[in-house]
Amino acid sequence: MRICKAENDEMSQTEAINDLALLEWQIAMGADETIGEEPADWFARSAEKMAQKAMQIEQAPSSPSQPVSAGVLPRPVQKTASVAKPVTTSQDNVGDARKLAQACKSIDDLIKALETFDACALSRTATNLCFIDGNKGARILMIGEAPGRDEDLQGKPFVGRSGQLLDKMLSHIGLSRHSENPQDSVLISNTVFWRPPGNRKPSEAETLMCLPFVNKLIELVAPEMIVCLGATPTQRLTGQTKGITRLRGRWFSYGENELQVPVLATLHPSYLLRQPMQKKLAWRDFISIKTKFVNIA
Numbered sequence: 259m260r261i262c263k264a265e266n267d268e269m270s271q272t273e274a275i276n277d278l279a280l281l282e283w284q285i286a287m288g289a290d291e292t293i294g295e296e297p298a299d300w301f302a303r304s305a306e307k308m309a310q311k312a313m314q315i316e317q318a319p320s321s322p323s324q325p326v327s328a329g330v331l332p333r334p335v336q337k338t339a340s341v342a343k344p345v346t347t348s349q350d351n352v353g354d355a356r357k358l359a360q361a362c363k364s365i366d367d368l369i370k371a372l373e374t375f376d377a378c379a380l381s382r383t384a385t386n387l388c389f390i391d392g393n394k395g396a397r398i399l400m401i402g403e404a405p406g407r408d409e410d411l412q413g414k415p416f417v418g419r420s421g422q423l424l425d426k427m428l429s430h431i432g433l434s435r436h437s438e439n440p441q442d443s444v445l446i447s448n449t450v451f452w453r454p455p456g457n458r459k460p461s462e463a464e465t466l467m468c469l470p471f472v473n474k475l476i477e478l479v480a481p482e483m484i485v486c487l488g489a490t491p492t493q494r495l496t497g498q499t500k501g502i503t504r505l506r507g508r509w510f511s512y513g514e515n516e517l518q519v520p521v522l523a524t525l526h527p528s529y530l531l532r533q534p535m536q537k538k539l540a541w542r543d544f545i546s547i548k549t550k551f552v553n554i555a
Contacts, residue, residue: 351377359470378467384452386413392435393443399481401491402448404460410453420527431548449491488526
């Protein structure tokens with residue numbers, strides 16, 4: 259009897275290990291939802307979402323570029339669980355994004371513009387726009403790569419595990435996104451504002467499409483310091499082409515002449531979760547943020 263019980267326990271443990279391995283594989287493949295008790299009509303949900311977007315376009319003030327004609331309902335796009343290929347872009351689309359961004363006079367204008375901007379295909383597969391979080395008057399602007407699952411659901415950047423780690427690191431140097439005091443607060447954004455399917459890396463075309471809005475955000479916030487979390491924002495804002503492990507800890511400059519803003523390249527929190535031994539390097543970078551912050555205070 260004891261032998262049978264031991265064998266059953268061993269089989270149960272093996273099954274649990276196999277189930278865990280299968281779950282980890284599904285997460286790696288981009289699966290982020292379980293099967294519900296009731297069937298879901300994704301065609302109806304997609305049509306409803308596109309109808310809401312069309313209504314927002316009709317109610318929005320006129321802008322230099324309208325991606326969708328007012329009163330015309332775009333064709334619903336079915337969401338799929340497969341990982342979509344990176345979208346391509348054209349100079350016309352990037353030019354439209356630049357004109358739309360330049361017409362914005364405030365951060366609220368930027369948000370309204372992005373809510374109706376559908377030239378970037380990521381906006382058609384994502385659940386929510388994830389643009390900014392934190393104090394709009396903050397002296398430090400932090401820019402990451404792209405939203406993940408938790409960010410897509412909540413409509414805010416850096417709210418998942420990597421965001422929790424970022425908050426802890428900021429707290430140790432006296433900063434917080436939740437502070438109402440601009441002196442010790444941060445504003446957080448990304449290089450793209452919609453979740454890429456399957457949490458893949460955003461393509462060059464997608465980051466170039468969103469870059470005019472990033473540039474306009476920097477212009478409106480006028481931060482005293484920019485912190486780039488990862489290779490993608492560092493390369494887009496500084497023109498560097500090397501990997502983040504060779505760029506981290508270095509200070510660069512954004513802008514020209516008297517409008518130059520110091521830019522620090524550091525490791526993305528999600529990378530630190532995968533490579534915990536590298537946290538010591540990121541901590542050195544955050545210490546330099548604190549030192550530089552005191553100097554410019």
